[in-house]
Amino acid sequence: MSRLDVRKTYKLYIGGAFPRSESGRSYEVVSASGEFLANASMGSRKDVRDAVVAARSALRGWSGATAYNRGQVLYRVGEVLEGRRSQFVDEVAAAEGLSARAATAHVEAAIDRLVWYAGWTDKVAQVLGNLNPVAGPFFNVSIPEPTGVVGVLAPQGSSLLGLVSVVAPVIATGNTAVVLTSGDRPLPAVTLGEVFATSDLPGGVVNIITARTAEVAPWLASHRDVNAIDLTGAAGVDGLVWGELEAAAADNLKRVLRPAIAGNVAVEPDWSADPGLGRLRAFLETKTVWHPKGI
Amino acid sequence: MPTFEYAPAPESRAVVTIEKSYGLFIDGAFTRPKALFDTINPADERLLAQVTQAGPRDVDKAVAAARRAFDGKWGALTGAERGKYLFRIARILQERAREFAVLETLDNGKPIKETRDVDIPIAAAHFFYHAGWADKLEHAGLTPAGGPTPRPHGVVAQVIPWNFPLLMLSWKIAPALATGNTVVLKPAETTPLSALLFAQVCQQAGLPAGVVNIITGDGRTGQALVEHPDVDKIAFTGSTEVGKAIARSIAGTAKKATLELGGKAANIVFDDAPIDQAIEGIVNGIFFNQGQVCCAGSRLLVQENVHDQVVARLKRRLETLRVGDPLDKNSDLGAINSRAQLDRINRLVDAGVDEGAQRWSPECTLPATGFWFPPTLLTGVAQTHRVATEEIFGPVLSVLTFRTPAEAVAKANNTPYGLSAGVWTEKGSRILWMADHLKAGVVWANTFNRFDPTSPFGGYKESGYGREGGRHGLEAYVTTSPRSASPTTGATR
């Protein structure tokens, strides 16, 4: 006699908690082959608002944590993800229509990417910082600092590897994130939220909203308390023009990471490629401090 | 009691020749002057020269010339050869320093001692510094070892303000050329002359035609330039309002931009500050260049227990400031750059007084003609007053108080701007704590308003994005992604 599954409820992840959407709405998530997977919360602009508040209040603690500490937390995320890899393999396979083998490769790459960024936390200031030889008796140092609250449009296609590849560099340097997941493939993101919740990452550092990207992204782009926005996930969304998001972001001069472009069209990047420092640099400010040298 | 009166010590105007009218500098030559507008000396409102209002077709020509140079001779040069042109320019600026200093003072109204000791020497230093980078870009840490060599964007449109005309030109042109770009630069409407003299320097240096193009005009010219479809990158210094408009205009395009915009810097004085140097730092912070500085220390945050003492010392010091003829070597403050700017200062200061601030200026006789504003203190200012939140861009210091370091940081950061900040205390650990917590691109501790080509400059939040100067400043002028077809990362705007 077969046992009836206990199904999982997929909710949002805001401020370390898993609320349903404030709007009370949900939407059907189906697999790549069209089978029903779950009812996901359909996040609204008010969920974005709440998530930004959570991200802002988490910023001081997270950006003030030592880089060593952030590295350990990110590595811990990798560890917990590794422990739940079979669950992710199933979800990624279903969401992206991959074979178990291909999905496994994606999950493993996501874990490895987390570990890679975990190692960057306490090196990025050494690589991007500088002691500047000014022409005078002054100590002069330039150091990278997190930009602040970063809105992230996670890629529509790569539901876990792509997601990890955009979130990890944001938080590695001390930013906090409000993430809009892939609209059609949101389930691995919610499960990743559960990983975050159980791996020493303070609540509010990453906030995950499952939503129709075209509906909610403009609210994130125009939010005055968001300091930067990653438009990667604007690629391939019907009814969403990334240039309009960038224009909205200009109202408070957000830093904008544009989507990758191929032949004038926004496309999803190749997540298997070496990520380089581009995503780390994109959400850093350079602060330069002067002090006289004297006796 | 004897008085040490300084007799007038005017710098000679004879070192510089100003033409009656100027054309545009496009493709290595000056065009015939047309559609002229006046540029005046703000110290006496007399006409200095007439310059050309560049129209859309002029912008087309300038951008096309820059494109030809980029695709042609300039693009083919090695970094070492490019660097040698920059070295040449730096040397010529030094040789003709006095000429530039006098011209800048005439056109801008700032005192000759500043153009002579700050604007022109640092402008030359920027060319020297960046000259050396031209053949070393693969060592700038912008790309991993063995990765792609950083490549120029192409044609760069640069729009600069009137407060440091030649210095801002050098901050823009030097890194652009060092990285292999070509340039179309528009100086501010009220201060075009030093840029036009710089065009002659380019000719003297034998710079290939089209590498640097200088077009004059008002905001319409600037808009046409930044919106030109064949421009690859924009570098703008100016108001936050225009900066936002530029950011909007390039949205959804492939154009890159760096923006260096407004500020409302806090200069924070603790009760254990080196008081005499702090007073100098406060004075330098807000009265340097008549306070027409984006990073000016326009909000003085004083620890409440020393407020009266600091204000008393500040007033005594302000009484020794000399306001007058910008060409006089002993003038500490010169003229405000334009009537429009003077009106803005007056409007905001009046608003401050209306809101309850106390206004004080030392006794000083201002010249009858020209645009003048005395050094001014506004005490009793609260964080909510307009003079504490809006950029005045004039010789006006708003004085506020705080009680604890945390309160100082909270007040300092309580602004949409984030360009600079100052901290005065003899306690080392407090300096480092403050520096960590201030949201500003430049933090001056126990000093203020220091600039150096090796030191990155630029803001947080609505003060703009991108850095100018240093290794970090190069980043804005190159692309580091491989030429391959499959992009791995989108571009940072």
Place this chain on the structure above:
Amino acid sequence: MGAPQARWLFAWWPLARWFVAQWFVAQWFVAPAHHADTSFRVLPMPDCLRRNRDLVHRADELAADRRRWGGYTRGVTVSTTSSTTDNPVADPVVDPAASSVAGSASSAVANARDVLGVSRLTNRALTGWLHGLPGVDQVGCEGRASALGTRSVKTTSKAWAIDLAIGMIDLTTLEGADTVGKVRSLCAKAVVPDPLDPSTPRPAAICVYGDMVATAKEALGDSGVRVAAVATAFPSGRASLSVKLADTRDAVRAGADEIDMVIDRGAFLSGEYLTVFSQIADVKAECGEAHLKVILETGELVTYDNVRRAAHLAMLAGGDFIKTSTGKVAPAATLPVTLVMLEAVRDWRELTGVQVGVKPAGGIRTTKDAIKYLVMVSEVAGENWLSPDWFRFGASGLLNDLLLQRQKLVTGAYSGSDYVTID
């Protein structure tokens, strides 16, 4: 220079009465110092110290805060066990009655107690006060000095400044090889600086070793040029107090109008501020009518923080002038060191109403340099100091360069060394 002293005499009478009253109160209500572990007292500044409002810029604004900055009157714990924790050599408390010259030295102590707001003047009290002064940032200080040096002083201003500078010179010879003939020659130069132009002002003083005072006095006659003598085992100051006092006494008896003493830099650098204070106060008492210039020897103090502290210590102990250097140590006078000292005398007058003079000495050789100093005097201390009563140059070669420039302004042609006399 008599005026401030007269004011002091005027000021002391109510102060003395006030102090007696305070002393009784203290004896009655506060546990006697020998019995208590600590006695903590902060005395308010008596009004008499603020009386000379005409001298004080905005005294009303500054008075309320003078206690805050630099702890001018910061409360100081006076410990009865200070003999073991304070300076182990010197008596931890200056006892006015035990001082070698009771009058002036004891008033210096009383004055110092009042300025510091302590009931007893101990080394610890002095340390707390001096180390509570605002710090000096070297780079900022030197930047300010250099900026002041860019003032352009031309035509009429230059002529005025040159004559003022000549009148401020302490024309100096301080050589082992000095002879009566050399000193007489120098005095003749002071009386007639430029034989071609009788309108040339005379220097303020001749500065010599003590044994040459009589010679100089005689040679200068009634010319109005004063005689300053270096004393207190100049230049090192490494002698016993009795020798230093005897050195001073000899010079004063020989007719010196001014005494240039050196502080004990060793004591200063080892933190024995009370020793330095007492020596200055004792020498001051020995000076009688002669004015006391206190040489800090800034080249040996090295940091500007030390210069500011030494300047305040010298003023506290009653110096009429503070002077940079002996001229025997490099660096001697510099613009930034003089800046710090000018700030000190300015602040001192705001604190106490008493004006003290400043004398940079050594290394000032050109008119250009001298004018930079005058600009600094004018813009930092203020016009009140623009007089030989309050500012001097310790120099020898400077005079002839000033004379050359003076001739250039008069004739319009550049002059040469054949047209100025050597001494």
